[in-house]
Amino acid sequence: MPAVASLSAPAPAVAARRRRSSPTTASLRRVASGGGSSWRSERRLMSELERTVTAGAAERVFRSYVGNKSERAALAALSRLLMDSDPLAIPFYEAVTQARWFKWSSIHAAAVAALLEVSGSTGESRSLISDSISQHLQFTDEVALFYCDLMAAFSSRGLKDRAMDFYKELRSMPLTGRKTYMAMIKSLCLMGLPTEAEEALKEMVSLGYQPEAFQFGLVAKCYGKSGSIVEMERVISSMSDAGIRLGTGAANIVLSCYSSCREHSKMLAWLKKMRKLRTTPTTKAYNFVLNSCPTLASMVQELGPSLPLSTRGLVKKLKSISPQTAEAELVHELLASSPVLDKAMEWSDTEVKLNLHGFSTVAAYVLMLQWVDMMKDRTLPLEVSVVCGIGKHSDVRGEPKVRELAQEVLSRMESPLRLSTRNKGRLVAKRDRVKQWLTSLPVPEESTDHLPDANNQQPFIFMLFRKLGHFFSTLA
Template identity: 75%
Template sequence: MPAATSLPARAPAPSAARRRRSSRAAVVSASSSLRRAASGGGSSWRSERRLMSELDRTVTSGAAERVIRGYVGTKSERAALAALSRLLIDSDPLAIPFYEAVTQARWFKWSSIHAAGVAALLEATGGAEESRSLVAGSAARLQCPSEVALFYCDLMAAFSSRGLNRRAMDFYAQLRAMPPPALSGSGAGGGGGGRIYMAMIKSLCLMGLAAEAEEALREMVSLGHKPDAFQFGLVAKCYGKAGQLAEMERVIASMSDAGIRLGTGAANIVLSCYSACRDHGKMLMWLKRMRKLRIAPTTKAYNFVLNSCTTVVKMARELGPSLPLSSAQLVKKLRSGSPWPAEADVVQELLAASSVLDKAMNWSENEVKLNLHGFSVTSAYVLMLQWVDAIKGGRALPLEVSVVCGVGKHSDVRGEPKVRELAQEVLSRTGSPLRLSARNKGRLVAKRDRVKQWLTTEWTSPLLEESTDQSSSTSDQQPFLPKLLRKLGQMFSSFVSVSR
C-alpha cells in the first residue's frame, strides 16, 4: 500500500498552550534520552554532544523545537527514528514536537507504532482532543482493514503501557467489532491475520488480560494460523504474573499439542513465575524436567532461581563469619538451617548444571577468566563456589587466573560495587592470591603458580561447625579480622605494583 494513502500528511500540531506547557524541565529530562538514542541511531559522538549542549542552553519550548527540527533535518532517518522511539519509551513531552518534525522530513513513512505512541502520549499529557484527532485521521486513511486492525493493536499496547487501560479497552472493542475477514486477513489486501493475532495477544498480555489473550490464541489456531512459542510464553507469563500458576502450567503444556517444542524462553518464563512465588518445590521439579529435556539453564534462570532462595540471599548480603566457602558447605548448611526444605535441593540442582558456568568462564591457553557481569550478588556468590570446584578439577591451569567483577557502572546501587565487594571477601577468606589489578579495578588476578599452591590447601568457614548460641557482641566482632586482613592485603598489593 503506498505510503501516501496510508497516513495523514502530517500529525496534528500541538496547540500553542501545549507548547507553553513544555517547560525547561522537560527539555533537560530529554537530554539523556536523546543521547542514548542518537548514539544507537548512528550519530557520531561529536554531533550527539553538540545536540545535548544546544538543548541544555534552550530556555523556551520554541527554542527546543528549533533544535529538534535542525537535528531531524540533518541526521539520517535511522538516527531520527531512534531518537523518537527513545523519547516515546521515556514518555517525554518533547516526543510530540519531535514527531511533528519527523512527519515533515522528506524520507518520512508512516509507522503504526510511532503514531500509536504519540497518540497515547498526547492522551497522557492532557491532549485528549489532539490524540483522538490523530487516531481518527490515521485510521480513516488506512484503506486496508488488516492494517487498521494492526493499528488498533498498537494503540492498545501504547495506551495500556501508560496506564490508560480504559482507552485501550475502547480500541479492543473497536477491534472486535471489525468484520471477521479483517481479523483473519482474508479481506482486501489480507494476509496479515497471523500478525494481527500476534499483536492482539501481546497487547492483551500487556493489559494483564490473560483469559482474553488465551481466547485470542485459540481463535488464532482455529483460523489456521500457527502461533509460535513466543505467543504461548506471553500468555503463560501473564497468568504467572497474576499468580495463576495452574493456568500457566496448562498453557505451557498445550504447546506440545500445537507441535511446539518447549524452548529456553518458555522455560525461563516458568522459572521466573515460580521464583516470584518462592515455590521451591515446583522450581525443583521444573529444573529436573529441563535437565530431562536437555534445556540448559541460562544466566536469567540462574538469577531467577537463586534470588528466590532467601537463605542464600541473606548469606551473600551479610557475609557473616559462618559464610560457606565451598559448594558442599553451602548445600550442607542449607539442609540444616534453611526454613524451606527444598531450597538446598534447588541449589544443588543448579550446581549440577554447568551451562551457566561454561558461558561465564573463558579457559584459554593464556588465561582462565570468570566473568561475573550480568549476575546478581547472590548468583555471583554461588557461581564463584562452582567456579572454584571447576578449577580444582585437575585440568592444567594457564599462566593467569582472573575474576572480572566490574566496578558497578551498570548497578542500580550506588557506592561500593557489591559484586566486587563479595568477590574480594569470599576469595580473601579462602586465602586466595587473587588481588585487584593495578590497571583494572574491576578485575581480580593472580599468576598460575600461586593459584596452584592455593588450590592444594583446604579452607572452611571458621564458625561453620560452632554452635549458634554465641553472644551477639562476639558474633558482631568476628567479621572484623578477615576484613582487616583483606584491606591490608590490598594495600600491600597496590604498594608492590607501584614499586615495580
C-alpha cells in the same frame, strides 16, 4: 505532524519531576540498547538537556541532534525517552518526523499517542492516531497490529479504559494472519487479561495458525501473575496438545511461568526433570529463576558483611535463613545442572574471559561464585578477565550495577582483578597473580551434602591434588 507540532516541550526541570518508569515492549528496548557510539551520543544529549532552562532551548537541541546524528542514534534516544515516559519524547518525536530518513513506526507512534493522552492532550493524541491510520496504513492487518501496539502503550501507562477501547476496535475488524494473533495475545497479556488472551490463543489454533511455545508461556504467566496457578498449569499442559515439543524453549518458558509466581518447589521439580531429559536452562532462565528467590535477592541488594563468597557457603546460608526450604534447594539444583557458566566463558590461548552481559545482579553474583570454583581446577592462559560493562544495556542508564557488584564481591574475596585502564567495563589480572589468589582461597569443609558441579561429581584425583596444593602452599 501537526498533532505533535502543536505541543511545546516542557522545561527539562519539570520533565524530570514527571518522569516515571513503565513497562515497555521488547521493540523499544532493542532500539534503546543499541550501545556503541549511539549510547555515548545519547548520554551527551541527556547531559545537554539538563543544562537547558526553556522549552525553546530544548527544541533547538533536539533539532540539532536529529540533524547531525545518525538514524540509529536518534531512534535510540527517542526510544529511551519513550521507555521512561518522558514528556520530552513528544517534541523529540516531532523533530524525528522531519528528518529525511524518517520512516513511520507503529510502536513509536503508539507510545507518543499514549504520552499525549497522559499529558492531557487528548485531541492531539486522537489526531495522531487517525493520521497514522490514514497516511501510513493501507491494509487491515497493518491497522490491527497498530491497535495491538496502542493497547500495550496505553495500558502500560495506566490508561486501561482507552486500551480496552482499542481492543474493542480490534475485535470489530476481520482478523487474519498469524502475526496479528501473536501481537494481540502479547498485548492482552501486558494488559493483565489472561482469559481474553487464552480465547485469542484458542481462536488462533482453530483458524489453523500454529502458535509457538512463547504464546502459551505468555498466557500461562499472565494467569500466574494474577494468582490463578491452576489455570496457569492447565495452559502449560495444553502445549503438548498443540504439538509443541518439550525442547529447550518450551522447558524454559515453563520455568519462567513458575518463577513469575515464585513457585520454588515446582521450579525445583522442573529443573530436575530438565536435567534428566538433558534439557538445559538458558541464560534468561538462569536470570529469572535466581531473581525469583527473595532471600538471595535481598542478600545481593544489601551486600552485607556476611555475604557468602562461595557456592557452598551460599547454599548453607540460604538453608539457615530462608523461610522457604525450596529456595536453597532450588539454588543448589541450578548450580548443579546449569551449563550457563560454560556459555558465559570465552577461552583462548592468551585470555579467559567471563562475560556478565545479559545477567542480572543476582545472577551475576551466583555466576561469579561458580566461576571461581571452576577456575581452581583449570590451566589458565596469560590473562584473566571479567567483562561486566558500564551499564549501557541497563534499564537505568549510567548505573553499572553489575560492575559495582563484581568489583565489590571480587574485592571481598581479595582478588587481584582490577578495572582495566583501557576499558572501564572490564576487570583484569595476569595469570600468575590469579593462580596465587586461587591457591590461597580456603578449601571448603567436607560435608555429606556435596554440591555437584556441571559434571555431577568432581573426580577424586582432582580434589586430592587441590588439597595437596593448598597444603604445600602453606609451607612455602
